[in-house]
Amino acid sequence: MKLCRFDEGRLGLIEGDRVRDISVVLDQLPTLRWPIPAGDMLIRELPNLQDEMARARDGAPSYPLDDVQLLSPIANPSKIIAAPLNYHAHVSESAADAAIHNGVHLPGYDGFSSPVDKFGVFLKSTTSVVGAGEGVRIAFPGRRNDHEVELAVVIGKQCKNVVANDAAHVIAGYCIGLDMTVRGTEDRSYRKSADTYTVLGPCLVTRDEIHDPNALDMSLLVNGAPRQQANTRDLITGIDELVAIASRLYTLYPGDVILTGTPEGVASIEPGDLMTATIEQIGSMHVRILG
Ligand code: MN
Numbered sequence: 001m002k003l004c005r006f007d008e009g010r011l012g013l014i015e016g017d018r019v020r021d022i023s024v025v026l027d028q029l030p031t032l033r034w035p036i037p038a039g040d041m042l043i044r045e046l047p048n049l050q051d052e053m054a055r056a057r058d059g060a061p062s063y064p065l066d067d068v069q070l071l072s073p074i075a076n077p078s079k080i081i082a083a084p085l086n087y088h089a090h091v092s093e094s095a096a097d098a099a100i101h102n103g104v105h106l107p108g109y110d111g112f113s114s115p116v117d118k119f120g121v122f123l124k125s126t127t128s129v130v131g132a133g134e135g136v137r138i139a140f141p142g143r144r145n146d147h148e149v150e151l152a153v154v155i156g157k158q159c160k161n162v163v164a165n166d167a168a169h170v171i172a173g174y175c176i177g178l179d180m181t182v183r184g185t186e187d188r189s190y191r192k193s194a195d196t197y198t199v200l201g202p203c204l205v206t207r208d209e210i211h212d213p214n215a216l217d218m219s220l221l222v223n224g225a226p227r228q229q230a231n232t233r234d235l236i237t238g239i240d241e242l243v244a245i246a247s248r249l250y251t252l253y254p255g256d257v258i259l260t261g262t263p264e265g266v267a268s269i270e271p272g273d274l275m276t277a278t279i280e281q282i283g284s285m286h287v288r289i290l291g
């Protein structure tokens with residue numbers, strides 16, 4: 001199932017180049033009173049909504065995907081967790097480029113077994129999240145603002161202290177993530193958390209539809225020119241281990257997102273540019289850079 005949100009918060013199923021409107025399913029979500037439980041309500045209820053979604057699909061109106069505005073498939077993540085420096089070739093390019101490390105974020109291993117072992121994971125503001133159709137608005141004009149395409153893992157249920165071997169059971173699915181970044185000396189949470197600096201989309205692909213998340217081709221083009229091209233098999237710290245590491249520190253809630261790290265080829269974008277991000281078995285999304 002390829003689940004998306006579009007236009008004024010409508011719920012859709014992506015089928016080829018069309019989106020089927022199954023917003024009627026949202027009527028099945030529980031009415032909540034304060035204090036609202038942590039996490040995304042739709043992702044929490046997803047296992048209970050399968051039959052309702054199948055019923056809603058038949059006869060549902062459908063629209064060309066190009067005619068709708070795609071929002072983030074996750075409406076209310078309680079946190080966005082991200083891995084720094086998780087592909088060897090990106091570690092090398094960061095070490096070689098002072099504009100990336102700024103003398104502060106030096107990627108050397110320093111005796112640690114991996115960059116994640118050295119730096120841990122970091123958090124991005126949930127208010128940085130947008131969908132592909134909303135675009136990225138440059139928050140730091142005149143500085144180097146980079147694209148980072150990443151596989152995004154979406155947590156499906158509340159969990160803590162998950163062992164790597166069980167990680168698949170707590171994953172709802174996957175989407176494409178863009179971890180937009182301004183280069184500089186500031187902390188990662190500052191440089192990567194401006195409004196629109198986390199793009200999720202085009203849809204949440206449920207886990208059952210991804211044969212092997214550790215073998216997915218991904219690419220990012222800017223104005224049609226290739227910038228990043230990689231495969232998730234080259235992740236240094238793999239998906240299951242990232243879930244284990246994150247859940248040792250934080251209770252994970254439905255809809256929480258883990259950005260698994262970007263491969264080599266990061267480079268700057270400017271207002272007017274069009275990014276096209278693709279991950280095998282998930283899809284593609286077009287994201288405009290706004291001034
Ligand atoms: Mn990143």
